[in-house]
Amino acid sequence: MIDTHCHLDDHRFAPGELPDLLARALEAGVSGAVTVGCDLASSQAGLTLAETHDRVAVAVGVHPHEAKHWSAAAAWTLRHLATSQCVVAYGEIGLDFHYNLSEPDAQLTAFREQLELAGDLGLPVIIHCRDAYDEMLPDISSWLEAGRTAIMHCWAGTPEQAACYTAAGAHLGFGGMVTFKSADAIRQACVETPDHLLLLETDAPWLAPIPYRGSRNEPSRVAQVAAVVARLRGSTVEGIDTLTTANAMRAYPGLAAALAAGPGSAM
Numbered sequence: 001m002i003d004t005h006c007h008l009d010d011h012r013f014a015p016g017e018l019p020d021l022l023a024r025a026l027e028a029g030v031s032g033a034v035t036v037g038c039d040l041a042s043s044q045a046g047l048t049l050a051e052t053h054d055r056v057a058v059a060v061g062v063h064p065h066e067a068k069h070w071s072a073a074a075a076w077t078l079r080h081l082a083t084s085q086c087v088v089a090y091g092e093i094g095l096d097f098h099y100n101l102s103e104p105d106a107q108l109t110a111f112r113e114q115l116e117l118a119g120d121l122g123l124p125v126i127i128h129c130r131d132a133y134d135e136m137l138p139d140i141s142s143w144l145e146a147g148r149t150a151i152m153h154c155w156a157g158t159p160e161q162a163a164c165y166t167a168a169g170a171h172l173g174f175g176g177m178v179t180f181k182s183a184d185a186i187r188q189a190c191v192e193t194p195d196h197l198l199l200l201e202t203d204a205p206w207l208a209p210i211p212y213r214g215s216r217n218e219p220s221r222v223a224q225v226a227a228v229v230a231r232l233r234g235s236t237v238e239g240i241d242t243l244t245t246a247n248a249m250r251a252y253p254g255l256a257a258a259l260a261a262g263p264g265s266a267m
């Protein structure tokens with residue numbers, strides 16, 4: 001299993017804790033994790049973690065909450081970071097019209113300019129979307145029509161919106177929210193996602209699945225998510241593991257090499 005989306009640089013993970021965290025993940029059947037950047041500092045921190053640990057890969061980018069800090073200088077820095085072989089995706093980028101921590105116009109500019117940058121870099125994009133699924137669909141559709149890959153992380157839209165995104169070819173990532181009591185719409189979207197577009201994630205340290213809800217989440221808990229997704233889809237944990245691991249390797253083409261690259265490699 002792969003945790004396709006987490007934030008291992010978060011301050012809730014103590015420095016030096018990562019080897020234990022990764023050992024617990026491996027014991028639970030989770031053989032790799034993609035730590036995702038939200039701004040320049042977390043992108044750089046994630047890259048350092050990926051370069052110094054086996055089984056960790058990284059995505060770099062500026063989150064919609066941080067869109068007000070998007071600039072040509074930020075683009076230059078991220079372009080430079082993305083030259084590392086440990087960088088397997090660009091993100092997380094997107095639109096968050098729920099919190100609007102950056103002005104919507106600034107979010108749209110940062111989102112579209114980063115899509116263009118990710119295209120230049122030849123990287124798949126990891127998308128954060130909240131209360132903006134309809135507004136975002138045209139941008140994602142044209143991105144996908146160009147033969148590129150998009151991962152809608154932590155899917156939280158309606159089943160109808162999910163159908164539009166998967167028809168366009170977007171991958172949908174599901175995490176702890178599939179276990180939440182009020183999440184019937186997310187569970188339905190998860191059941192209806194075509195096999196080849198299904199991904200698992202934790203968004204750790206956020207969104208711990210039940211019965212850990214509210215506590216610090218970690219990559220090992222993608223195993224709990226897999227168990228629930230297997231039950232929902234009438235599959236087995238082994239079946240979901242095989243399917244979503246293959247999907248993750250296809251969605252992030254550099255993943256196998258990046259996970260193998262750590263302190264023991266010559267990178």
Ligand SMILES: [Zn+2]
Nearest residue numbers: 005036092203
């Ligand atoms: Zn995230």
